[in-house]
Amino acid sequence: MLFRSTRRLLQSPQQAVVRVDGSDVLAFCSNDYLGLAADPRLRDAACEGAARHGVGGGASHLILGHSEAHHALEEALAKFVSLPRALLFSTGYMANLGVVTALVGRGDAVFADRLNHASLNDAAQLSRAEFKRYPHGDLKSLERALAAHPARRKLVVTDAVFSMDGDIAPVPALLELCERHDAWLLLDDAHGFGVLGATGAGVLQHFGVASERIIYMATLGKAAGVFGAFVAGAPALIEWLLQRARPYVYTTATPPMLAHALLKSLEIIAAEGERRECLAQLTARLRQGCAGLPWRLMPSDTAIQPLVIGGTNAAMSVADALLERGLLVPAIRPPTVPEGTARLRISLSADHTVAQVDRLVEALHEIGARA
Numbered sequence: 001m002l003f004r005s006t007r008r009l010l011q012s013p014q015q016a017v018v019r020v021d022g023s024d025v026l027a028f029c030s031n032d033y034l035g036l037a038a039d040p041r042l043r044d045a046a047c048e049g050a051a052r053h054g055v056g057g058g059a060s061h062l063i064l065g066h067s068e069a070h071h072a073l074e075e076a077l078a079k080f081v082s083l084p085r086a087l088l089f090s091t092g093y094m095a096n097l098g099v100v101t102a103l104v105g106r107g108d109a110v111f112a113d114r115l116n117h118a119s120l121n122d123a124a125q126l127s128r129a130e131f132k133r134y135p136h137g138d139l140k141s142l143e144r145a146l147a148a149h150p151a152r153r154k155l156v157v158t159d160a161v162f163s164m165d166g167d168i169a170p171v172p173a174l175l176e177l178c179e180r181h182d183a184w185l186l187l188d189d190a191h192g193f194g195v196l197g198a199t200g201a202g203v204l205q206h207f208g209v210a211s212e213r214i215i216y217m218a219t220l221g222k223a224a225g226v227f228g229a230f231v232a233g234a235p236a237l238i239e240w241l242l243q244r245a246r247p248y249v250y251t252t253a254t255p256p257m258l259a260h261a262l263l264k265s266l267e268i269i270a271a272e273g274e275r276r277e278c279l280a281q282l283t284a285r286l287r288q289g290c291a292g293l294p295w296r297l298m299p300s301d302t303a304i305q306p307l308v309i310g311g312t313n314a315a316m317s318v319a320d321a322l323l324e325r326g327l328l329v330p331a332i333r334p335p336t337v338p339e340g341t342a343r344l345r346i347s348l349s350a351d352h353t354v355a356q357v358d359r360l361v362e363a364l365h366e367i368g369a370r371a
C-alpha cells in the first residue's frame, strides 16, 4: 500500500505545519514543492477569477467550456516551457490516459520504466498496445527491446523525476535512443515542473533538450500549487490530442477560476527563483544532516528524499516515532517499493525553514541511536 488505508483529516491549508486529526504537526509529505498551495496571491487570483468567470466550467472544451482564461493559460504554458503549443487537461492522470490512448493502439508498442507512475501504466493497458516494461533506468535493456520490436509505432514513456526514488530520468540518452529507433518520448514531469531548470520550466530546461519527438506532460497541482495538467509539443500533436484524446474530449472543462489562478502561479514560479534556491539549500542541509544515521538516503538531487529503512515494520516504527515527536513523514512499503527497501519518503518544500529541517534531522538521529 502506498498510503494508509484510512485517511487523515487535514484541517488547515496545505503548508509546512498542518493541523491533522486535531493536532498540529510538521509535515514532510506534500508535493507543494514551492510552497504555493496556500499562497495568498493565488487565493486572491482564484477569487478574482471566480468574480470574472464564475465558478463552473459548464461544458467540455470542444462545446463551450474553453474560456479565455483557459486559452490564455495554454498560451502562457507553451511559452513558459518553450514548446509550440500546449493543451490543458483536468488532471495528470487524465492527460497520461489521453496522450497514450490517442497515439498508440493495437499493433503498436509502449516501453515503460518499471518505476513509472501508475497513471502511465494504466494508460498503456487501456491503449491495447503491447506493454513492455524495462528495469528502472536500464537503457541497455530498453535499447534491446526497441531494436527487437517490430511495431510500426513505438512510444517510450517515463517519469522525468521518479516519484518514489526522487532521481531524474536520463532524458538526453532516452531521446537519443528514441531517435535511433524512431520512437516518441512521453515525459511525465509531474515532479519537475516548477522545480527543475533555471526558471522552473522543468526537465527540458534542466537538460537543455528539445525535439519534435518529445511529448511533454506536467501537472499543475504539485509545484504550481493549484490543480490540473497540460501536454505540450508540436502543433500537429496538440491538434491531434484536442480532437482525439478521450479524457480531453469527453469531460467538463475545469473551473476557469483555476486557470486564472494558474496564470498568477506561473508568474510567481518564473519570478521567484529564490524558492528553488531555498529548496536546493534545504535538500543539501537534509542530506548533510542525515550522514551518520543507521539508514541511508537514496541518491536524489530533488526535493524527494527517500530514507531507506529496510524492513516494513522497522520503517513503520520509525514513522510512528517521528509522529510522536510531531513530525509527519510517510512510510512507503512493499509492494509499492521493492522488498527490503521500505522507506520514509521525505519531501521538502520551499515553505519549510532550516530550523524545521533541523528538527527532522535531530529526531532521526535520536530515533536512530535507539534502533
Ligand SMILES: *Cc1c(COP(=O)(O)O)cnc(C)c1O
Pocket: 090, 091, 092, 093, 094, 117, 119, 159, 163, 188, 190, 191, 219, 220, 221, 228, 229
Ligand atoms: C501526481 C502524478 C500524476 C497525476 O497527476 P494528477 O494531476 O494528480 O492527476 C501523474 N504522474 C506522476 C509522476 C505524478 O506524480
